[in-house]
Amino acid sequence: MAEITWIKLKTDMFDSTKIRLIEKLPEGDTILVIWIKLLTAAGKANSNGYIMLTENIPMNVEEMSVVFDRPLNTVRLALEAFKRYGMVDVEDGELVRIANWEKHQNIDGMEKIREQNRLRKQKERERKKALAAPKNDIVEPCHVTVTTNHATEVEEDIEVDKELKRSTAAITKASPPVNIITFFQENIRFNLSPFETETIIHWENEYPYELIIEAMKRTAMANVTTLRYTEGILIDWQKKRLTTLAEIQRDDEAFNQKKGGKRYETNTRGVQTNSGNRGSEHDDFSL
Structure with missing residues (x-):
């Protein structure tokens, strides 16, 4: 179950x-x-x-x-x-x-979590299976005369072997995405109300996965535990039509050049603020 x-x-x-x-x-x-x-x-x-x-x-x-x-x-x-x-x-x-x-239960949200867990376990099994698979025999050079057809077959075998090794390496390096609810609980705050859990699940339909994780990272860096702080960052990026981490990085750099300081810092009270002059443009999402 x-x-x-x-x-x-x-x-x-x-x-x-x-x-x-x-x-x-x-x-x-x-x-x-x-x-x-x-x-x-x-x-x-x-x-x-x-x-x-x-x-x-x-x-x-x-x-x-x-x-x-x-x-x-x-x-x-x-x-x-x-x-x-x-x-x-x-x-x-x-x-x-x-x-x-x-x-009494968010059926669609729970089904989504169940599917995410199933896919994660499936990828983990595939990764372990790839690691446990025996290596293909290496074709040793031999001093015999072969026909053109035989040489072609050997070359094909070598290419297949290389492709298998590349596939194995890709599977080994690939890690399943972190569940966003688990990421929030492990890095910001463990206890979530049902409403907060539904809100986080809803984010997946509104924002790119990597932006959600990045917003959570910035929330954790600021030592803030409110869900609305993270959502404020996501809404700000959405208003600016920033959809990739590269675009966000360029936006941060432009902000830093304009304001003369770093956009995301942590003050002595543990609340994220903007350094430099504070004008009408700011990114204070704390509550």
Whole structure:
């Protein structure tokens, strides 16, 4: 099962009529705890809202009682209440699925992360396979008379061998791109809210990958941890129609020549500022 560590809960969930009705049931508080446990189990399974014991085995009510550490009769009462109020769907008698699962998880975003992880693992397997592949035998020169056709075949074999070596070298040097969420967590701030995670995922549809990483690097260099700081840098580049690192470097150089200082520095308070004279043009994205 995919490693998804968060779900979305609305702050006004206890204002819901369904939740208020559940609270009035016998053991209503326990039933609400079971609801939260169902949501987290569905998020952990990351199987489109289904409650799964393993990747291929759905969790039945008896197993829920054990996993959730709640009495079996209470779990059954909870599921009946959830079905009545349209909070879960039960298929084939025991296959439980959270209704309207997209309200609790960014399905498109999670699918994108799942695909990124799959491609990364695939590239890593290819790299290891290339490194472990036996080297082709080297064609040794020999003092024999050969026909033109045989010589051509030997030359072709040598070219194939060279091409294989070039391909192996390329695979070895190529490293899979860093997941932008992981990069942000490892270099700026680990704890991200669901909204912040969605925002970062949205960036991939708005900005080039290398610009997102560069903006995060500049945020980390400035010792700033706000997401809007990074987004401010990206928006600034977008307004200037800068789409490559080379264009950004030229823009930095032009700015430095104009202002007489370096564009990105870190002051004693750990906030990125612009050196030189500050006029109407500046790049202070701090909040």
